[in-house]
Amino acid sequence: MKITKTKLEGVLVFEPVVLDDRRGWFIESYSQTTLKALGVEVVFVQDNHSLSTERGTLRGLHYQLHPKAQVKLVRCTNGAIFDVAVDIRKGSPSYGKWLGIELSAENKKQLYIPKGFAHGFLTLTDNVEVQYKVDTEYAWNFDRGIRWDDPTINIKWPIHNEPIVSDKDQKAPLLKDAEHNFVFGK
Numbered sequence: 001m002k003i004t005k006t007k008l009e010g011v012l013v014f015e016p017v018v019l020d021d022r023r024g025w026f027i028e029s030y031s032q033t034t035l036k037a038l039g040v041e042v043v044f045v046q047d048n049h050s051l052s053t054e055r056g057t058l059r060g061l062h063y064q065l066h067p068k069a070q071v072k073l074v075r076c077t078n079g080a081i082f083d084v085a086v087d088i089r090k091g092s093p094s095y096g097k098w099l100g101i102e103l104s105a106e107n108k109k110q111l112y113i114p115k116g117f118a119h120g121f122l123t124l125t126d127n128v129e130v131q132y133k134v135d136t137e138y139a140w141n142f143d144r145g146i147r148w149d150d151p152t153i154n155i156k157w158p159i160h161n162e163p164i165v166s167d168k169d170q171k172a173p174l175l176k177d178a179e180h181n182f183v184f185g186k
Ligand SMILES: Cc1cn([C@H]2C[C@H](O)[C@@H](COP(=O)(O)OP(=O)(O)O[C@H]3O[C@@H](C)C(=O)[C@@H](O)[C@H]3O)O2)c(=O)[nH]c1=O
Pocket: 048, 050, 059, 060, 061, 062, 063, 119, 120, 121, 137, 138, 166, 168
C-alpha cells in the first residue's frame, strides 16, 4: 500500500499494490496491519456501498457531528468519481478549503478522510459503485450536510449541467449557516 499526503493535513491517498497475472489482478484493498505500520490507526465498524446509475449524480457534502463524527475510507469499484473532502475543522489553517481527486475502478485509489471533513462525490460515468468504510456507525440525528455548490467553498466540480442531487442535499445549508455546529472531537 502506498500512502501519499495531500494539501489538506490528515487527508491521505492510498494506492494498493496491484498483483497481475494471467487471470487478472489481485489487491489487498484493506489491511489494518499494513496501515498501522504506516502510521494510520483506525478501527472501522461499518462498510457502505452505493450505486449511482447516472453520470452527473452528486452526493454530498456530508458529515456527522461529534460524538458520531466519522473517519471514511472511500473507493470506487465500478466506474469513476470526482471525490471531494472539505476541511471544516474550526481553527484549521485550511478551514473551508477543498480537495478533489479522481477515484476509479481502474486506478484503485482510495481517499482517507479524517473526522472534521465534509465529503461528497460526483459520478463521472454511469453505474458508479462506491464503497467506503467508516469508523463510527451512521446516526441520522447527527448526520449533516453543506451545499455542494456553496460559493464560499467554490468546488470546481467537473460538470457542465446541473447534477442529479437528492432533495435532502438540495436543501442543505451554506457553510456560514452550518459552522456554528461544527464539533468533531479526535
Ligand atoms: C449513510 C447512510 C444512509 N443510510 C440510509 C439513510 C437513507 O434512507 C438512505 C440514503 O441515505 P443518503 O441519502 O444520506 O445517502 P448518500 O447521499 O449516499 O450518503 C452518503 O454520501 C456520501 C457522500 C458520504 O460521505 C456518506 O457518509 C453518506 O453521507 O440510506 C443508512 O441506513 N446508513 C448509512 O450509513
